[in-house]
Amino acid sequence: MSASLYLVAMIALPAVGAAVVAALPRERSLLAKQVTLGVSLAVLLLAVLATLAFDPGGERFQLTSSISWIPDFGADFALGVDGIALVMLLLIGVLVPLVVGASWHEADAGPRPPRVFFAWLLLLEAMMVGVFAATDVLLFYVFFEAMLVPMYFLIGSFGGPRRQYAAVKFFLYSLVGGLIMLAAVIGLYVVSTSQLGEGTFAFDALRQLDIDPDVQKLLFLGFFIAFAIKAPLVPLHTWLPDSGAEAPIGGAVLLVGVLDKVGTFGFLRYCLPLFPDASRFFAPFVLVLAVVGILYAALLAMGQSDMKRLVSYTSISHFGFIALGIFAFTTEAGTGAVLYMVNHGIATGLLFIVVGMLIARGGSREIGDYGGVARHAPKLAGAFLVAGLASLALPGTNSFVSEFLVLIGAFPERPVFTVLATAGIILAALYILLMYQRTMHGPARGVLLEAVDDAPAGPPPTGGGGATAVAAAPAPARGVLRVRDLDRRELAVVAPLIALIIGLGVYPQPLLDLIEPAVSATMSDVGAASGGTDR
């Protein structure tokens, strides 16, 4: 088998980088950050090179490499990407350096050394690449579970006040899902043993199996529950708002932007092709969950006063759209869903980063603690607006293309669900614009307000824990809003994402060219009506 080293390098490089960063002496934290940034940029470069080497019209899996790993289990260390996995690798490549930039001072003040933060970040990157690049189901499972450990430590060590609770909840939810999936993975292996004579975990071999429909349903549920927790779909979503709110900003971006995509990626890569009959059987149920999720999470998002929780809920709503696109079983909707996965990573990533910058200035996550920021920090407000508009899928931004594709692709097959889902767009406009309006416009107020000496009764001078105190104070109108606008580092972080939002909103074709063949192959596996091209 021809071996391509791109994917191996994309896993090995950050893993080695993590070890190097962790081994640096405590006082060299600047060097640790520089090494992390360098490594993550190198991974981005590798991702771009891999994309150039990838032929969209060629084999389903390319850039493959495989060596025997655990012969007794029939498991190989087999890597390879289709168009869907490749765009996710590009997303990882883009997001991680920006997260490093956005988190540059994240751990400086805390009791734990920054190098630990960056070491976990790099290890997480290695695991994330592995989970998308694995073409062996056991290897996928191993990365899927091992990925939890760095994220767990990122949330638990560097998160907000309720980080312990959030970290454990995150870990246990994911672990339970993972263990259910493990049962299904082993079940799949046993089926392959009985059909092929020799057990295997190779995806391509498993795809050829002819599994009894009842067994398919059980195995499908095993995989589906794990992915539905990961994605997350309502009603398995309750861990995400806690984790998203308590995680450090860098962790939250990767959690919502990439980690959760493993769930929707898993639907497409494993649930549909391996269990086509069961997928068709369960599709209506999944669509109900998806549409309920779109609307319910959007309503909950409107009710949040904590900005990070709000963004987390918007993500749950968006994951409903992605699930709708996948389980509509048309190539257009599926392509739209994959594009949505990328666009959501960019748009919500930017939203989280900007919200994080605002929180870094004010020290509070409450919407009510901010107001009138736009006048003093126009660049920050501008970035916030772009992120928000992308998040509500305004035409001209990247998310519009994907949301539109999902909806027109799903409509012929599932008109009722699609019409209901469309209502989610209106709710999205509400929760985003309300948050933007309250924090950025209106009279200056909140924790950023500093008392002026001649004020009759100013708020407490320091903002620490001032959230309730300020809210209780009777309209401290007099004061000066002091807020730094984005500095050069922060501009360098948000600028590429804004460029991508606009760029992909106007010209998404390169990504669609990568995604479409892979989705159409997946949809023909599941026997969908409009199978698209051959395979």
Place this chain on the structure above:
Amino acid sequence: MIDVPDLDIAALAPLLLVLGAACIGVLVEAFAPRHVRHPVQVTLALVGTVGALAATLLLALGGHEDGVTAGAALAVDGAALFLQATIAGLGALSILLFAERSLDPAKSAFVASAAVPAGSSRDRELMTAERVQTEVYPLATFAIGGMMLFVAANDLLVMFVALEVLSLPLYLISGMARRRRLLSQEAAVKYFLLGAFASAFFLYGLALVYGATGSVRLSDIREAGLDGGGDVLMVLGLGLLIVGLLFKASVAPFHTWTPDVYQGAPTPVTAFMAACTKVAAFGAILRLLYVAFGTAEWTWRPLIYAVAIVSMIVGAVLGLTQTDLKRMLAYSSVAHAGFLLTGVLGLGAGGTGSGLAATMFYLLAYGLTTLGAFAVLTLVRDGDGEATHLSQWAGLGARSPLTAAVMSLFLLALAGIPLTAGFTGKFAVFRAAIEEGAWPLAVVALVASAVAAFFYLRVIVLMYFSEPVADGPTVGVAGIPTTLVLAITATATLALGILPGAVLDLAEQAARFVG
């Protein structure tokens, strides 16, 4: 005229080495001057165990033919050699833990003179004396010898003798803690009383089986089972035998001694029991069930099935409520005993299936991990000895990052997270069970794993995400022996998780019984 049985000296070499070392140890204790005893005893015990490990490996790699020896009292087959090597290796690591002298200010984890009443003035004198006692080494070596005999026993009487040879020294050394002596003595008495009951059950079962079949040899019992089928005497006897063995393996509902003894015994002894006794007991269970009663599966399969479920649930649920790390690890050991039984059920009727290899691999992986975890416990101390209360571990990650990292590795391995030995082991036994159609058991096992993961995680949360307590414990500077143990167990835990192929292969090749 008595026939002299044939003796295959090569096959007996591992046993002879260990038991010989133990006998010489007794002589050293009697005749060597006190100041040279400690180094001599440690060397002797290590030579015996490491020598036995080397001998079993030589036998296995030299392609020793499977067979029986010593008048068919002992089986020499792949499974016996693999388990003997595991016990000898883990035993050698335990001896190293026993020999640690730099952690306790009084130079040893063992009481200087066990006969002095706890709390007496003489006892207080000895507390600070530099004297160390060295009887533990020959005692532990005897126990290791008994365990190695246990897994190779091809007839029930030898199995019983081995059971006693391994148990009696363990009862003694559990009571020899230097600190919290009353707790330790209580543990020893409890262990002894309950253990004596278990031995009696075993013996009674043996008598019933002999009555039913007219033989104590495992192969004869199988023949009798083929002819007679479900003889009431035989089924009763089998039940009693199993109870005796499940007690040693600390399987719920026969586990009640485990938390108390694990907590009271000196931590190196706890490590030794958790790792080696488990291997020995499961080796005997496997041999008894598959060699002697493999043809009467219907009699024991439902029983083991139920016991496995009870053990997993009891271990996982009661583990949640513990506040002492040693007790927590004890319940973890109960839960793991349930997982191991899942693997035992994964062995098909004719010895087919991957259950035997999976269980043996799991035993090795679990033994190394749990030994490492207990070794970390010996490091974290306050003025009163080891600090095993959970709350004392808060913020350990900030104070001693390396210790906390190593402990986290062991805990993640016990929880079965991929890329650690624990995952490979769990995967192997669950696969074996599902292949044999025992998938409901595997599902229960997965749920129990998820529950158990919570209490392992809680320790990690405490170590890393909590602020250090004001007068927290200190982390002792480990001497060479403990450092060696930690290095070996941590490396092995990672290696068996990332690249387990070679060892799995070895277990696969060794997975065969004679008899």
